[in-house]
Amino acid sequence: MQLTIITDLNKCVGCKSCQVSCKEHNTSGDFGPVPDHDPYREAEGMWWNRVIGMEAGEYPHVGVMYLPKACMHCYDAPCVPVCPTGASYKRDDNGVVLVDYEACIGCQLCMWACPYGVREFDEHEGVVKKCTLCIDRIEDESLPPEDRQPACVQSCPTHARTFGDLEDPDSAVAHLVAERQGFVLLPELGARPAIHYLPRRHAPGWVDAETIERVLGEGS
Amino acid sequence: MRPTGPLLTLTLLQGVSWGVMAVVTAAIFGAWPVSMATVHAWEWLAWGTGALGGSASVFHMHRLAAARHVLRRLRSSWLSREALSTGGYMAVLSVAVALRVLWPQARGLWEAATLLAAGLGAVAVYITAMLYATIPAMRSWHSPLTVVVFFAAALLSGLAGAGAVAAWTGGPGRGGLPGVEAAAALVFGALVALQIRAFRLAAAGVLAATGTGLAGRPYRLQDAGGSRPPYRTQTQIWPVLPAAVRTSGYAAVLVLAVVGPCLAALQGTAGLVWGAGSAWLGVALSRGMFFADATHSSRVWFADQPKIPSPVRREPGRPYRRRTSIKL
Ligand code: SF4
Ligand code: SF4
Ligand code: SF4
Numbered sequence: 115m116q117l118t119i120i121t122d123l124n125k126c127v128g129c130k131s132c133q134v135s136c137k138e139h140n141t142s143g144d145f146g147p148v149p150d151h152d153p154y155r156e157a158e159g160m161w162w163n164r165v166i167g168m169e170a171g172e173y174p175h176v177g178v179m180y181l182p183k184a185c186m187h188c189y190d191a192p193c194v195p196v197c198p199t200g201a202s203y204k205r206d207d208n209g210v211v212l213v214d215y216e217a218c219i220g221c222q223l224c225m226w227a228c229p230y231g232v233r234e235f236d237e238h239e240g241v242v243k244k245c246t247l248c249i250d251r252i253e254d255e256s257l258p259p260e261d262r263q264p265a266c267v268q269s270c271p272t273h274a275r276t277f278g279d280l281e282d283p284d285s286a287v288a289h290l291v292a293e294r295q296g297f298v299l300l301p302e303l304g305a306r307p308a309i310h311y312l313p314r315r316h317a318p319g320w321v322d323a324e325t326i327e328r329v330l331g332e333g334s
Numbered sequence: 335m336r337p338t339g340p341l342l343t344l345t346l347l348q349g350v351s352w353g354v355m356a357v358v359t360a361a362i363f364g365a366w367p368v369s370m371a372t373v374h375a376w377e378w379l380a381w382g383t384g385a386l387g388g389s390a391s392v393f394h395m396h397r398l399a400a401a402r403h404v405l406r407r408l409r410s411s412w413l414s415r416e417a418l419s420t421g422g423y424m425a426v427l428s429v430a431v432a433l434r435v436l437w438p439q440a441r442g443l444w445e446a447a448t449l450l451a452a453g454l455g456a457v458a459v460y461i462t463a464m465l466y467a468t469i470p471a472m473r474s475w476h477s478p479l480t481v482v483v484f485f486a487a488a489l490l491s492g493l494a495g496a497g498a499v500a501a502w503t504g505g506p507g508r509g510g511l512p513g514v515e516a517a518a519a520l521v522f523g524a525l526v527a528l529q530i531r532a533f534r535l536a537a538a539g540v541l542a543a544t545g546t547g548l549a550g551r552p553y554r555l556q557d558a559g560g561s562r563p564p565y566r567t568q569t570q571i572w573p574v575l576p577a578a579v580r581t582s583g584y585a586a587v588l589v590l591a592v593v594g595p596c597l598a599a600l601q602g603t604a605g606l607v608w609g610a611g612s613a614w615l616g617v618a619l620s621r622g623m624f625f626a627d628a629t630h631s632s633r634v635w636f637a638d639q640p641k642i643p644s645p646v647r648r649e650p651g652r653p654y655r656r657r658t659s660i661k662l
Pocket of ligand 3: 135136137139140162163184185244245246247248264265266267
């Protein structure tokens with residue numbers, strides 16, 4: 115089993131709901147509180163999920179894209195073997211990469227080794243923290259089944275994010291990756307991320323007022 | 335990558351310590367007509383710098399409570415290996431120093447312990463360099479050049495330290511050292527020049543196309559998701575150095591680490607002390623640049639992709655000319 119989240123870049127509108135709900139859940143959640151002592155004033159504090167906004171091309175051929183980026187729960191996670199204490203580890207049963215805060219010495223070598231810049235250093239506790247794939251939610255049997263999914267997935271208003279087992283060929287995430295050419299970030303660095311993205315499809319061309327009137331007319 | 339005091343101190347002083355031990359080894363094998371007083375002073379210098387460097391590494395750990403676990407991943411972690419090799423080097427070096435102080439007549443034993451310490455020191459420098467060179471995400475460091483530069487820096491700073499001590503202790507131990515130090519400085523300078531080029535290529539190799547799936551270029555970052563310099567919680571990244579800072583930084587490295595020791599060598603033994611100061615400053619600054627100018631793969635989400643003109647496109651009215659350098 116390899117749990118993952120698939121994000122459809124066509125649906126992501128950059129609202130940052132996942133970024134904020136991740137922080138909200140992990141500030142009050144069970145696994146490891148995000149240690150922002152002054153979260154409303156320190157916007158540059160710790161975020162386990164950051165929505166990157168970028169634009170490409172030159173006017174008028176410009177594209178804008180939003181990219182939610184958290185731990186990729188890599189198959190060959192480079193953050194794991196470099197860790198001297200064994201604090202960083204990948205679970206055999208579900209493929210989630212976690213940090214054992216009790217064993218972490220805060221050397222930050224894993225932060226250098228992670229190609230994706232998704233590990234965050236907690237200055238107050240002296241340890242490194244990151245996305246846990248909401249392990250405390252997905253394994254909490256006291257929650258109703260529909261709530262046993264990551265906070266960022268559940269809060270996405272456009273349903274851009276889908277959670278599931280990438281190694282189950284019948285799962286929704288496996289279907290999405292297979293049918294929609296799911297891709298991973300920085301594949302050349304060899305970490306083999308489990309988290310995939312669905313590429314943006316060709317944007318619809320120019321829609322003129324006449325077409326809008328016609329479509330609205332068809333609907334009425 | 336954020337340069338931090340403990341990392342700079344550890345890597346620099348470990349290098350000085352082993353570099354001095356390399357000079358001691360050469361002296362034991364008769365490379366220089368050297369007094370035992372000078373050799374012993376060298377060994378103290380190696381011990382002192384090694385102990386200071388090792389102590390500094392403790393401050394790089396932010397949670398000492400877990401330090402007992404640090405050797406758990408010897409099979410895969412260069413940091414576990416670094417802790418073991420640096421500790422082993424200092425232990426054997428301490429035995430060598432203690433033998434000479436407490437049992438001066440056992441010269442053979444002292445020599446054996448000293449040579450063993452020098453060998454372990456080389457292993458420790460290699461392991462420390464490999465820690466940096468084996469991280470694919472650190473695009474600038476992921477190269478055998480990193481290991482070579484670490485050894486060259488260690489030799490230059492060790493020779494400089496040994497030269498300064500020899501000038502201070504007097505005696506016949508000074509012969510030949512200024513020339514060797516100048517040669518080491520020239521080699522170091524050539525390697526720094528190669529490293530500057532490797533760092534620029536690494537910066538140019540961080541591509542938005544694979545980092546985002548956006549093929550169109552150039553791209554601009556609108557929002558880094560709340561990340562802001564100096565990236566307090568994301569220490570793998572560091573603001574891109576302005577071109578003027580980078581150029582003057584590397585120029586200062588070359589002046590201090592190469593020109594200084596070479597000019598000092600022209601003065602013979604009279605220049606050993608200031609030549610050493612110049613070399614040490616230059617090597618220290620070069621290590622600062624090693625961290626501050628390094629490109630991590632995650633920079634693709636922290637800064638705009640640099641605009642790089644086509645190296646092979648013919649400019650209007652100009653003959654075809656293949657560009658051989660990359661300007662960022
Ligand atoms: S994304 Fe980074 S932190 Fe997460 S598993 Fe991969 S290497 Fe480790
Ligand atoms: S910071 Fe903690 S988790 Fe990361 S490599 Fe060091 S000990 Fe391991
Ligand atoms: S899975 Fe949980 S911890 Fe990871 S980014 Fe989503 S909300 Fe945050």
